[in-house]
Amino acid sequence: MEVTLSVNGEPVTRDVEARLLLVHFLRDELGLTGTHWGCDTSNCGSCVVLYDDEPVKSCTVLTAMAGGHDVRTVEDLEQDEVLDPVQQGFMECHGLQCGFCTPGMLMSARALLDRDPDPSEDVIREAISGQICRCTGYASIVRSVRWAAVHPEGRSEA
Amino acid sequence: MQVPAPIEYERATSVEHAIGLLTRLGDEARLIAGGHSLLPMMKLRLANPEYLIDINDLHGQLSYIDIGATRVRIGAMTRHRELLESVALAEVCPIFRDAERVIADPPVRNRGTLGGALCQADPSEDLSSVCTTLDASCVIRGRDGERVVSMDDFHRGPYETAVRHDEMLIEVRIPMRPHGSSAYAKVDRRAGDWAVAAAGAALWLDEHGTIADARVGLAAVGPNTTGIPAISEALRGRAPGEDAWTEAAAIAEAACRPVTDSRGSADYKRHLAGELTRRTLRTAWERVVAWR
Ligand SMILES: Cc1cc2nc3c(=O)[nH]c(=O)nc-3n(C[C@H](O)[C@H](O)[C@H](O)COP(=O)(O)OP(=O)(O)OC[C@H]3O[C@@H](n4cnc5c(N)ncnc54)[C@H](O)[C@@H]3O)c2cc1C
Ligand code: FES
Numbered sequence: 001m002e003v004t005l006s007v008n009g010e011p012v013t014r015d016v017e018a019r020l021l022l023v024h025f026l027r028d029e030l031g032l033t034g035t036h037w038g039c040d041t042s043n044c045g046s047c048v049v050l051y052d053d054e055p056v057k058s059c060t061v062l063t064a065m066a067g068g069h070d071v072r073t074v075e076d077l078e079q080d081e082v083l084d085p086v087q088q089g090f091m092e093c094h095g096l097q098c099g100f101c102t103p104g105m106l107m108s109a110r111a112l113l114d115r116d117p118d119p120s121e122d123v124i125r126e127a128i129s130g131q132i133c134r135c136t137g138y139a140s141i142v143r144s145v146r147w148a149a150v151h152p153e154g155r156s157e158a
Numbered sequence: 159m160q161v162p163a164p165i166e167y168e169r170a171t172s173v174e175h176a177i178g179l180l181t182r183l184g185d186e187a188r189l190i191a192g193g194h195s196l197l198p199m200m201k202l203r204l205a206n207p208e209y210l211i212d213i214n215d216l217h218g219q220l221s222y223i224d225i226g227a228t229r230v231r232i233g234a235m236t237r238h239r240e241l242l243e244s245v246a247l248a249e250v251c252p253i254f255r256d257a258e259r260v261i262a263d264p265p266v267r268n269r270g271t272l273g274g275a276l277c278q279a280d281p282s283e284d285l286s287s288v289c290t291t292l293d294a295s296c297v298i299r300g301r302d303g304e305r306v307v308s309m310d311d312f313h314r315g316p317y318e319t320a321v322r323h324d325e326m327l328i329e330v331r332i333p334m335r336p337h338g339s340s341a342y343a344k345v346d347r348r349a350g351d352w353a354v355a356a357a358g359a360a361l362w363l364d365e366h367g368t369i370a371d372a373r374v375g376l377a378a379v380g381p382n383t384t385g386i387p388a389i390s391e392a393l394r395g396r397a398p399g400e401d402a403w404t405e406a407a408a409i410a411e412a413a414c415r416p417v418t419d420s421r422g423s424a425d426y427k428r429h430l431a432g433e434l435t436r437r438t439l440r441t442a443w444e445r446v447v448a449w450r
């Protein structure tokens with residue numbers, strides 16, 4: 001079936017199987033492999049993308065359902081070679097080790113800061129609670145998001 | 159990698175359209191709302207529908223929380239997040255916010271719906287207990303019009319409801335009575351997980367401060383425990399307080415039928431059923447008193 005949706009601000013139309021999950025569409029059809037896929041049970045959150053501006057697990061949405069909607073992936077965070085403050089924050093505060101969970105974490109962090117520019121640690125922990133990180137123990141992720149909150153313009157000394 | 163089996167997909171443009179498609183396509187067609195119960199089951203091939211009828215375009219029409227003097231109406235497509243964030247709903251039925259805080263996680267709550275949760279009727283699902291505790295009824299629409307059934311009649315058992323294959327849940331209605339409040343408590347192993355055990359309680363006082371009515375519903379501790387009518391019988395006419403909560407807790411422990419699994423032993427869950435019953439009744443009562 002033919003599906004048209006917006007991905008990172010660009011309309012895309014593809015002929016897909018109705019059963020195709022959005023995560024596989026992004027990775028395999030569009031080559032946007034920044035969005036990761038880590039489980040079959042909707043638990044890990046490495047597939048989180050923004051769907052009409054809110055975090056959603058792209059492994060639990062059919063591409064067909066996303067027709068007519070706006071999807072934003074981690075590839076869209078960097079603009080004109082400037083990292084998004086959340087990306088910069090993960091760099092400054094060691095918010096990642098292996099990086100597998102990072103795209104989902106970044107997208108949830110971006111959505112959180114768009115709604116609440118100054119979230120407390122507890123609010124950050126709640127916002128990323130649907131996402132598993134097996135490396136960092138989360139503390140550095142929380143610090144990274146706080147860094148982004150304190151530096152809404154991103155890196156200034158460049 | 160687990161993916162759903164091949165399917166045909168169509169979007170419903172209205173409730174009538176959805177019911178028409180269900181009628182025409184028969185048993186092999188399923189509605190998909192948030193998809194956060196159905197798609198995981200399709201990946202596991204525990205559900206193998208041939209046709210999916212997507213009702214997300216009906217979100218605008220079927221997501222509402224309408225608070226009236228004598229009842230609250232909530233549309234079936236209202237998402238978990240909308241239930242969580244409604245300040246007005248938390249004021250009249252705080253049990254919803256208590257429960258939604260601990261249902262799944264933020265991305266799942268952005269998709270999952272009230273209607274999907276109730277129609278899934280998973281024995282560990284939280285909103286069936288919430289709605290039974292609140293004495294809610296469900297508005298079901300079919301080709302020949304609407305019928306309204308109580309939660310007791312709606313929730314037939316694990317994965318089974320009163321909704322026939324060519325019908326759709328439209329709305330949940332909650333009666334409002336004076337001098338009442340409610341609460342929910344859940345024990346889970348980690349953030350966002352299903353309950354090890356959970357309990358909801360609602361309590362109404364009469365003008366003398368005596369318990370006019372009380373209701374308790376449990377989740378994850380066996381089939382047919384979304385409501386425990388024996389607790390209502392034991393508490394009506396009693397003075398609120400620790401003696402009453404202890405008696406209710408004992409009834410909950412006796413009425414539940416948990417099984418040992420990776421989330422905990424049957425004994426532990428039974429203990430939780432009692433303890434959470436005690437705590438939620440206590441909280442509901444404290445909330446009524448705080449309001450007066
Ligand atoms: C990781 C994860 C954790 C979760 N944790 C919890 C938890 O802690 N507690 C909890 O309670 N739930 C939990 N859930 C379940 C989640 O809340 C689901 O979203 C919800 O149970 C189903 O809602 P849905 O809209 O996604 O339904 P869907 O998956 O779309 O549908 C479920 C079923 O209901 C039917 N249906 C849907 N809408 C209607 C309607 N209006 N009329 C008739 N039939 C309908 C569908 O045909 C299907 O059979 C979790 C889910 C996930 C993925
Ligand atoms: S891939 Fe694990 S939640 Fe989506």
Ligand code: FES
Binds near residue numbers: 097098099101102133
């Ligand atoms: S950095 Fe390795 S899983 Fe999070």
